Amino acid sequence: MGGIISIPKRTLERLPVYYRVLTQCLAEGMEYISSGELGDRAGFDNAQVRKDLNHIWSGGRPGLGYEIAKLAECLADFLGLNNTTDAVLVGAGRLGTALAGYPGFSGYGLNIVAVFDCDPEKTGGRIGDIPIMPVAKLPDLIRRLGIKLGIITVPGESAQEITDVMVAAGILAIWNFAPVRLQVPEGVLVRNEDLAASLATLSYYLRQHSLAKEKGQTLDSTAAEGN
Amino acid sequence: MGGIISIPKRTLERLPVYYRVLTQCLAEGMEYISSGELGDRAGFDNAQVRKDLNHIWSGGRPGLGYEIAKLAECLADFLGLNNTTDAVLVGAGRLGTALAGYPGFSGYGLNIVAVFDCDPEKTGGRIGDIPIMPVAKLPDLIRRLGIKLGIITVPGESAQEITDVMVAAGILAIWNFAPVRLQVPEGVLVRNEDLAASLATLSYYLRQHSLAKEKGQTLDSTAAEGN
DNA sequence: TAGATTGTTAATCGATTAACAATC
DNA sequence: TAGATTGTTAATCGATTAACAATC
Numbered sequence: 001m002g003g004i005i006s007i008p009k010r011t012l013e014r015l016p017v018y019y020r021v022l023t024q025c026l027a028e029g030m031e032y033i034s035s036g037e038l039g040d041r042a043g044f045d046n047a048q049v050r051k052d053l054n055h056i057w058s059g060g061r062p063g064l065g066y067e068i069a070k071l072a073e074c075l076a077d078f079l080g081l082n083n084t085t086d087a088v089l090v091g092a093g094r095l096g097t098a099l100a101g102y103p104g105f106s107g108y109g110l111n112i113v114a115v116f117d118c119d120p121e122k123t124g125g126r127i128g129d130i131p132i133m134p135v136a137k138l139p140d141l142i143r144r145l146g147i148k149l150g151i152i153t154v155p156g157e158s159a160q161e162i163t164d165v166m167v168a169a170g171i172l173a174i175w176n177f178a179p180v181r182l183q184v185p186e187g188v189l190v191r192n193e194d195l196a197a198s199l200a201t202l203s204y205y206l207r208q209h210s211l212a213k214e215k216g217q218t219l220d221s222t223a224a225e226g227n
Numbered sequence: 228m229g230g231i232i233s234i235p236k237r238t239l240e241r242l243p244v245y246y247r248v249l250t251q252c253l254a255e256g257m258e259y260i261s262s263g264e265l266g267d268r269a270g271f272d273n274a275q276v277r278k279d280l281n282h283i284w285s286g287g288r289p290g291l292g293y294e295i296a297k298l299a300e301c302l303a304d305f306l307g308l309n310n311t312t313d314a315v316l317v318g319a320g321r322l323g324t325a326l327a328g329y330p331g332f333s334g335y336g337l338n339i340v341a342v343f344d345c346d347p348e349k350t351g352g353r354i355g356d357i358p359i360m361p362v363a364k365l366p367d368l369i370r371r372l373g374i375k376l377g378i379i380t381v382p383g384e385s386a387q388e389i390t391d392v393m394v395a396a397g398i399l400a401i402w403n404f405a406p407v408r409l410q411v412p413e414g415v416l417v418r419n420e421d422l423a424a425s426l427a428t429l430s431y432y433l434r435q436h437s438l439a440k441e442k443g444q445t446l447d448s449t450a451a452e453g454n
Numbered sequence: 455t456a457g458a459t460t461g462t463t464a465a466t467c468g469a470t471t472a473a474c475a476a477t478c
Numbered sequence: 479t480a481g482a483t484t485g486t487t488a489a490t491c492g493a494t495t496a497a498c499a500a501t502c
Contacts (some may be wrong), residue, residue, distance in 0.1 A: 006467095010493065012431055013424040020406060020423070024238060027385060034459060045407045047495055052303045054461060062460035063502040085430045094325035101321050109430060148433050172436060173429045179247060179331060181270045189432050195235055196247070196335045197240045198418055202400045203312045203336060204239055205416050206375050237469065261483060273483095274471055281485065287483035324455040459502085467494070474484075 011052045013077055016108070017042045018052070022072040034043060034065035049219050084111040087149040087175075090162050092117035095177055096153035100127040112151070114141060118158075135162070142169035149173050157178045237286040238279045241332035242302055245279070245336070249299040261292035302324045311338040314402075315369060317389050319359050323380035323405055327354040339378070341368060343383075360391070367398035376400050383407045 022039045025033055037048040044050070048183075053060065056175045057074045077083055089100050092115050100115050115132045117123055123134045132143070141147070150166040152159055152174060159178035166174065173189045176182055182190050237339045252260055262276040269276070286299045287293045288327055303309055316327050323426050326332075327342050332394050337377045342359045343418065344350055360368070368374070377393040379401060384403035393401065400416045403409055 007431075008493070009428070012428055013421075016423045016427045017421065021408070024305075036459080041408065045495065047497090048493090050459090050461065051494085058461070059462050061502055062500070065459070079427050080430055080434055085433060093466045094321075096327050098321035102422075104423070105426070108426050110426055116339060137378075145355060148436075173433050174428055175425065180246060181248070181268065189429065191429050193420075194240075194244065195329075195420075195423060196243045196331070198304050198420060199332070199335050199337055200240050200243045200400065200420050201236070202376060202402055202416065203307055204234075206312060206400050207307055207310075212447075215254040235469070261482080272471065274473095275469090277483090277485065278470085285485070286483050288478055290482045291478070292483065457502105460500080462498095463502100464497080467493085469490100470487105470493080471488105471490070473488080474486090475484105477488100478483085 006139035007055050010145055011055055014042070014044060014048075014052055015056070015079055016047070017044075019072060019075040019081070022068050022075070025068050026072065030039035030068055030082075032061075032065040033068050033071075036062070036065070042148070054068045060212060075197050079109070081107070081109045085149055086111050086113050086147050087151055088112070088114055088116060088138065088166075088171075089151040089153060090116045090135065090166075091155075092122045092127065093153060093155075094183075097127055099151065099153060099177075100130050113145060113147065135165075138162075138165055142166065142171060147171065149175065151177070152182075153177045159166065165199065234282050236416035238282055241271060241275075241279055242283070242306055244275070246306065246308070248301060249295050249302070252295050257295055257324040258387075259288075259292040260295050262287070265293070308334070308335070308336045311336050312376055313338050313340050313372060313374050314378055315339070315341055315343060315365065315374055315398075316380060317343045317362065317365065317380040317383075318350045318405075319346070319354065319378035319394075320380060320382075323378075324354055324380065326380060326404075327357050340372060340374065356445065362392075365389075366392055369393065369398060374398065376402065378402045378404070378407075380404045391414075400411070418420075 018038060021038060036046040039046040039049040052058070052068065053071070056072060060100045061072060066177070076097055087110060089096055089112050096115060101110050112130055115127055115130050116135045116138050117132055118135045120134070123132050125132045144222060150171040152162055154162055156178050159176065159180050160182060163174060163182045163184060167184055167188055174182065174184065175191050176194065177193045177196065179196055181192070243365055245265060248265060260397055263273040266276040275407040277287070280293065283305045284298060286297060302403070314337060316323055316339050323342060327339055339357055342354055342357050343362045343365050344359055345362045349359070350359050352359045365448070375398060377398040381389055383405050386403065386407050387409060390401060390409045390411060394411055394415055398415070401409065401411065402418050402420065404420045406421065406423055
């Protein structure tokens, strides 16, 4: 079931946002929501909302809106929030620890089965329930459990090396928090969580703003937006 | 100085990536780089690279490429990596602590002057050099130091409340790590670092992949890419 | 019925890719 | 000069916004 539905990248990134808003609405006891209201809460245009939702469900009722419970379930299904995705995380530094211990992920279907680090002081310990293991054991565990998703939170210098190990062991998707662009073979997907790039858009905006003020000009705040 | 150059959002996000690659190249002792090589290392198309760079500098030399040192300096200037941007961070949980302690940010011009938390157990302490203060002191500090950038790493439930306090005190840009969409008045910029949305693209790709395999189909891996 | 809101098509916008004359 | 690579224009692509008949 499900089939292979191709969906625009941008739409895909907005779906979890809708889901969160709907959850909130359910908690508030609402039953139906219009694309306008949903858009306001999620921060997107109402036409955008309708278009996005139609990729996965055409159950909206003209004049009434979308039945929140049904739509939320539909989204959960589509996003695979009911299945879990197993993952390994490499790099038990501050960021790695924060991510491994983040309780919110389980609600999004992510299951980090083990954390790896090359520091022997750290290995053997745990982050919550998750064991910290030596990097030497990484390939074996990936293969044994058939894990497809790797999360990288090591320093930039070691990120490529870890990537190579992961890929060789069969990892197909990498969530990269290290500030480098990873080289991977065809067929492996990298998603860069590039904090420097985000920061750049913010400080650029602030600088524009103060320049505009100096000169008494107005600045449209649409210059940059969240993802 | 510099004037108000308007630059496409996407381009702006790629500039820090170029900068990092160039730094790396300098360390390797390279002197010139072509748009092709830079593109390969950064993960973008060569035409894209040329177009992006031309927004900020037209010093490339046909047949030779870009002088790395000059281009890097130019980027640093444009991105304001030499000036620092002061910021406050609210939420001294794991993620907040990780971000506040992340040494990489100083290289990108970010200066977190104080961390705030409402847990009295935490306030009074420090993360590295940065003091942890009670949230009650937030508005006063923002005003006194004229801070324009706020970083939010509190749980979703309190994020809007903190946002309101920040905005009232004069914050103009917010870097939001909480999994909610913040409501802000016109003129305030929010950049959402939405980990759930990122995760969604990755697990969607993995699911597509395994479905395709079941059916013996091929799947183009361009479905999603890093930001 | 009158009012609201959907699903969808068409129009607009912005960003990426291709192509190529200019030039080191 | 011959080869490489730029800056830039034109062509393509994808995503957003506007508009509106269909319908609850």
